[in-house]
Amino acid sequence: MEDNWKESESVLSDKDDGKAWKLIENLAEGALKEQRRARRWGVFFKLLTFTWLFVTMGIFYSAFRVDVPVMEPSGGHTALVDVSGVIADGNDASADVIVGGLRAAFEDPGTKGVILRINSPGGSPVQAGYIYDEIRRLRGKYPETPLYSVIMDVGASGGYYVAAAADEIYADKASLVGSIGVVSSGFGFVEAIDKLGITRRTYTAGEYKAFNDPFQPMDEEATARWQESLDSIHHQFINAVKVGRGDRLTDDKVIFSGMVWTGENAVELGLVDGLGSAGYVAREIVGNETIVDFSARLSPLEKFARDMGVSFGGVIIKTLGLEGVTFR
Template sequence: MSLPNKKKSNNTAPTTDELLLEIRDKVSSQNRSRLVLDSLRVCALLLWPIGLILMTTSAGRAPWEKSPNDLPHTAIVNVRGEIAAGSAADADRIIPAIKAAFENENSHGVILRINSPGGSPVPAGRIHDEILELRAQHPEKKVYAVIDDIGASGAYYIAVAANEIYANRASMIGSIGVISASFDFTGLMEKVGIQRRTLTAGSNKALLDPYSPMPEDQRQFWIGQLQQTHKQFIERVKDGRGAKLSTNESIFSGLIWNGEQALELGLIDGLASHTKVASSIVGQTETVDYSPRQDIFERFMGRAKVAFQTLVSSNHP
């Protein structure tokens, strides 16, 4: 009589070869998963700059959508921060934007949205003159200056080139004057026993040197330069505002006024925001921003500087 065969036990320990095969399969599976994740990461790193560029250049539109520039609109050009070489409000950045706004046949009007305490008279003068030239080339298209927080000194110099000027009742406007400021360290140097050695070829080459005493003839010369620049500023304001301007001579004293006062003095034409001007005066609620682009750091620093100078101007008229 034969004995029945015994079934192989399920609890038999796996052999070494089986363990190695199992480990290899697990490692291969993990490697494949890791490879897929790494590939996805690389794709994301490569694609996000492309997406960012598309979003920036198309202002958030899909590539197949029509650009607002191709439709009737009101053109906006922001003049923000200090007007100086290399700044966001530099003439080399603002003038091309204004030109593009004027030359687009779909823009029904141009709004200069100003939020600036002023700056150098040279770039301000360049922007002012360019606006007048573009107005002559495009007589059918009007330009409006709209002042936000502040439009003072060189910023107001730019504003008077516009057909009309608007502001908020609390905006700070004016400061029609010229300033040159420095320090005199000669007294401090004398106390600490420091002497200044300056060699020049030209008797007035050290003009405005804060470490040397200022002779009276140099002081009078520099005051004359400031007065001449002030005279040019006053002429531009009178040319731009014409009969609208009050005869109150304090307008040109360097004082700064709020929007309601500026309206009474004829420095502005009305109280309105840029959106109100676009819809009610230009007649196009759709707006397109032609302003030159800034990075985040430039925007932050520009706004901080404007806020500080606005505070100083409002507290010390």
């Protein structure tokens, strides 16, 4: 009797163990299925994300791409290149961007004349100089293709430097023209940090390395040397304008004082040849009112990289008064 009871217990125990193992197998199988399902969904969402990124990039590229219409060689056209905003490296009006548009305009066989439409308060003397030199080179290479500058709201300082390389300059009667000068500005916080009890520690190798430090007093000799550099750049600007404008300039020395004039007054001083818009110049001067825009522009990705790379540094530089020389 006792043996039968033990045998029954053994059979029940085996059945319980079998059920337990079956349960474990079912749980493991379910977990594996869930893992495979999660992996498949993960791959799906990754593919969906990459597809969305590529589609978005494609939309941005299509939206910002500059397509130049193909013109019939017999008809021809007037090429247009915009100089808009501050002339500086990394901007829409950088030398690389403007020169790229100018080269494309001159190289196009249908171009009968080029209009450089300027709306700029100035900027880097180096960037403006690059554009000026390239205009003169292209005019020498394509002597039959004239280039005209048209000043819109503002063609001042570096903007006028660029305009002076053209065969002729046109503006509106209310345009602001001129500002043939150079400026380097900043701030001085010497007394402020003294009042706050702040000690400035600057370590340099080179007598004048930190001469423009806004937290230290200006050194008279360093200031004089810096002024010589500004005068040198100013003379370069003046010479460029004289070469570009020639005998059309009046003898009034105030022209190179940094003063700004309206387009109407600029005509009297010889800074501008006449009053008119880009449409007027294309129609009446070039003789072909069909305008094709050859302006090269930064792509959205280039603009994003530029803004991310320079915005923070630019704020710090301006706050500390460490800007470089600009035409203004």
